[in-house]
Amino acid sequence: MSNFFEKSDVSRKEAESIISDTLQKCDDGELYLENSKSESILLDDNKIKNSSYNSDLGFGFRAISDEVVAYSHSNEISKNSLKQSSENLKSTLKSVKGTYNHEIPKSNKKYYDNINPIEQKSLNKKIKILNDVNDYLRSKGDKVKQVTANFLGEQKSVEIIRSGGETLSDVRPLVRFNVSVMVEKDGRKETGVYGVGGRQSYDSYLKDENWKSVCDEALRIASVNLESKPAPAGEMKVVLGPGWPAILIHEAVGHGLEGDFNRKKTSAFHNLMGQKVASEGVTIIDDGTIDKRRGSLTIDDEGTPTEKTVLIENGILKNFMQDRLNARLMKTRSTGSGRRENYRHIVLPRMRNTMMLSGKQTQEEMIKAVDKGIFAVSFGGGQVDITSGKFVFNCTEAYEIVNGKIGSPIKGATLIGDGPSILKEVSMVGNDMMMDPGIGTCGKAGQGVPVGVAQPSILINKMTVGGTKL
C-alpha cells in the first residue's frame, strides 16, 4: 500500500482534520488519493516502437451538499494544496446544512491479489515474447503484412479518507496483452485483433505458450475478413455469439440502467422499474465480485464493497446501478458502482462485469430458426444515445445466415437498435454463457474504466444491419 503522506509536508492527522473540517455539514464527500504506475510496451512494424512508464500521483477532494458536487484535484499532496482545495469546495457550497452520512458497508472479501504485475516480469522477457509473436505470425505466410502486439500493465493504489478519519484502501493490478494483424490478398487488406487480460500477472495469461492462441485468433479473424463480401442492409434476424458480443447488452441496456441518468430522468428506462423490459428468460446482472476479472473491484472508488447487482430478472427491471450520490437522492443504497478513471475525475455510477445469464437453447437451434439474417461473432466498439435509447455496434466478424445455415463472412457492418425494446425481441437464450477475454474499456463523460461483459448465444428477432448491399 502507498503511504501517501510519507514524503509530504502534511501528516495524515492534519489531512484528516482538514477533511473533517471541510465536510462538516456536507451530506457526503471524501479525499481520494491515488498512486498509479503503468507501463506500455509496443511492438509494431517489426520493431519495439515504444517502451514507456508512467507514474501518476494525486488527490481528488469532493464535497457534496444535497445535489451539488464540489470537486478539486491536484498532483501535489501538500498542506498548501489541500487547504486550497478545501477553500475551493467551501466557496462553492456556501451555506451547507446537511448531515454527513457516515454509513459505509464493510467487507473482508478481496477479488485480486496485492501484486505489481509490472515488476513481476522483466522488460527483456516481455520484449522477447513480443518478438516471438511477430516471428510466429509472420511465419504464417506472405499474406501477413503487419503485426502489432503490446503489453499494458498497471498497479493502482487508492485510499479514501472520509470525514472522521475512516479510511478505506485497495491495490488494483491490471494487465492486457493485445495482438493485431493485417493481412493482404489480391490487393485487399483486412485486420484482425484479439487480446486477453484481467487483474492478475501477465504470466497467468501467457503460460503454456498461450500467446500463440491469441495470435491464432487474431489471424483467423483477419483471414475470415479477407473472404468477406458486402453486408446486407435492412431489418433482419440476428444471432449473437457468446462472450464479447455482450457489449450489445452493455450499450443497449447497461448504460440506461446507471443511476445518474435515471435520477435525472434522461434515460429511456427511468419510468420502467418493476416493468417488463425483456423477454421471459432474460436475466442480466452487473457483478463486481468475479475473481480477477477486468471489471471486478474489491471496493469501488467511494469505498463501497462491490456486489452482484441483479438488473433484470426474468424480463423484469429490478435495480439500477448506484453510486452514493445518486443512491441518496433516489432513496436507495449504493450498489458499489461508484467509479472514476482516476483522481482527476468525479465519481459516476458505472458498470463492472455486465452479464446475461444462460438459458436453455443451443446456438445450433438459433441458426436453424433463421431464414435470412446474420450471425455476429465479434465486435469492435459500440455506443448509445441514452435519451433516445438508440445504440450501435460494429461487427468485426460476422456471417450471413441463409435458410438455417451459416453462409459467407460479411464485411464490418454497424448494427443499430433500440435499447428499451431490443431485449423484448430476444426469442432464444443459449445455454453457453461465456465471459469476454478481458479487453473492454467503457467510456462515459470522458472517463474510461475497465469493464467486462458476458452472455450466451442469443437470437434477436429484428435488428437493422447497416451494410451497403440493398
Added chain:
Amino acid sequence: MVKDQEFLETKASYCLGLAKKLGATDSSVVVKNSVSETVNFRNKKLDEANRSDDLGISITTYIGKKKSSISSSNLLNDNLNILIEKCIETTKNTPEDEFNSLPDRDLFAKEVKDLNIYDQTHIENNQKIEYLKKLEAAASNDKKIVNTESSFTQNKSNFVLANSEGFCDGYKSSSFTASSVTVAKDEESMERDYEYSSKCFLKDLDDADELGKIAANQTIRKLSPKKIGSEEIAIIFDKRIAKGVLNTFASAISSSAISRGTSFLKDKVNQKIFSDKINVFDKPDMLKGLGSRNFDSEGVKTDTLKLVDQGILKHYLIDTYNGKKLNLKSNGRCGGTSNLYFENGNISFKDLLNSNSKSLYITETIGHGSNIVTGDYSVGATGFLIENGEFKYPINEITIAGNFKDMFQNITLANDLEFKYATNSPTMLIEGMVVAGK
C-alpha cells in the same frame, strides 16, 4: 494560476542535465501545466463545480538508436531522479531502431509568433453562474424541454518543450467553453441535442441566450422521429458531422499509417482522391485558432500546408520517425493537424438542400465505424428527411454506409465554412451512400 515559463524551464533543464549525466546521448522533455475551472448547471440550479490543477512531465531518452520514455505527474526532484534512472535502464534494454532520433537541427522552429491564443482574463465562478443562469433560462423556455444541463469551463495552460539539441520553447494558451445539452419529450419520444461554443478569448464566446435557444430548438425538432426504408440516397452532413470526414482523412494520411501500410490512402500523393473542386488546408498560424501552434510536439516548425489541391493529395502528415522511414522530411505534424479545414464550396446551404429532390440531413452519428485500412464507413445516424429543399420530418435508428474512396470523389461543399472547432468543414453533400432502415 498556471505555472510560469521559468518554473517549467527549470524543471526541463534539470531533467535534460540528469539524463545526460546518466548516459543518454540525446533526450527531450515536455513539462505542462493546465489549470481549469468548470461550473455545471442542471435544471437551472448549480450541479457541480470542479477545479483541476494538472502538472505533468514526459521525458524521452536516447542511447544511440535505443529509445524509451517515462511520464509522471509528480515533479519533485526525488521522484524525477528515480524515474529518469529507470528510463535510462529501460532505454539500455530496448532494442535499437535505426529511425529513432531527434528532429534534424535545421527543422526546429526559429521564431515563436504571438498567435493570440492566450487571454489572461479570469472569469470568477459567480460570473460563470450568471452566464449559465441566462443560458438555462433560454434553453428551458419551451414546455417540451424536460431537462437542461449546461457547463462553463475556463482553461489556462502553459508548456515547455526542450531537448538536448538546444531547443527550448513554449507558450501559454487559454480556452473558454460553454455548452448546453437539452432533453425534450413528447408523447412518442424523448430526444437530446446540444450546442457548444469554445474560444481562446472570453469576449468572443457566443451569447448565453443564443446558445441556450439553439440547443433547445435543435432538440425539439428531433421529437417524434420516424424510421425510413433502406435505399441509396444523397446524404447531407451538418457541419458538426462533416468535420469528422476530415478527421478520418487526417488519420489516413498520417505518416505512421502510411509507413505501416495500414491506410487506404497509401501511395496516393499526387493522385486525385477528392472531386475536382475540393481543397484542404492545414493552417497552424491562424490568429486565435483553436488548433494554432508555433511548432509541433517535437519542436519542428509548422508551415501552412495545402494538403489537397483541386482534389489531388499533395502531402502526408509527417513526423520525424516515420519521415525517416519513408525517406521524407518532417513537415511539423507530429501530434497531428492544427487548424484543418475544407475550403468553401461555391453553392449556398439552401442550394445544397435543393440539389436533390430527396436527401437525408445528418445531425448526429454514433459508433466507431471508420476503418482507415479499407476505407469502409458504417455508422448509426440521426437526422431529417429533406424533400425539395425542405426539412420534412426527423429520422432515427438508421445506419449510413459507404467507402471513403468513393465518398471523397462524390463530395460537394456549401459556402458556409465557420471556424468553430480546430477542424472545420462547410455543410457537405455526398451522393450515392446506402441507408439501412426498415
